[in-house]
Amino acid sequence: MKKVTLQDIARMLGASKGTVDRAVHNRPDVSPATREKVFKLIEHFSTSGCNGIIMVPVNNRMIIDRINQVYDNGIAVATLNDDIDRSKRLFYVGPQFRQSGRLAGELTGKFLLGKGTVATISGRIESLE
Numbered sequence: 385m386k387k388v389t390l391q392d393i394a395r396m397l398g399a400s401k402g403t404v405d406r407a408v409h410n411r412p413d414v415s416p417a418t419r420e421k422v423f424k425l426i427e428h429f430s431t432s433g434c435n436g437i438i439m440v441p442v443n444n445r446m447i448i449d450r451i452n453q454v455y456d457n458g459i460a461v462a463t464l465n466d467d468i469d470r471s472k473r474l475f476y477v478g479p480q481f482r483q484s485g486r487l488a489g490e491l492t493g494k495f496l497l498g499k500g501t502v503a504t505i506s507g508r509i510e511s512l513e
Contacts, residue, residue, distance in 0.1 A: 388429045397421055409442050423450065436460040441468050482506055 390408065394401045399418060407414045407422040414422075427450075430437055437454060441447045441463050448471045451461050455472035467476040489504035496502065 393422060393425050396425060410444055410446055426450075427453070430454050430457075430459055434459055436462065436474075438462045438464060440464045441466055443468055447471075 390404045391401050394404045397404070397418070399422075403414055403418060404422055406412070407419040408426075437459060439461065441451070443466050448468055451463075451468060451471040451473055454461055455474075460474045461472070463471075463473045463476050463478075465478040467473075467478060469476070485504050485506060489502050493502045
């Protein structure tokens, strides 16, 4: 089966690739009707002969819901670069931010040669709300 691209979806909808990209990434300037059409087409292609999806997602509620919906339809989803761990994604490939932050703090402390204090802060941005 041929890979369906944003350009293919745009052509099918008679829209620009930019409009489809904005809809997929939940950016402004896309009408709700167009956004829904984009996701219906994506859902159609993700459930017709597709066994899995590998994606570089944006971590927001709408994407989490879509990942869960696709998973519930029997299609495995893997995420790259951004771990959407509150979704039903099968696995994640990308950086380990907590370990990277710990290492950055340790190296910063060494570069300061004992002068000053280094603090590392970790957690979810949502916890600030």
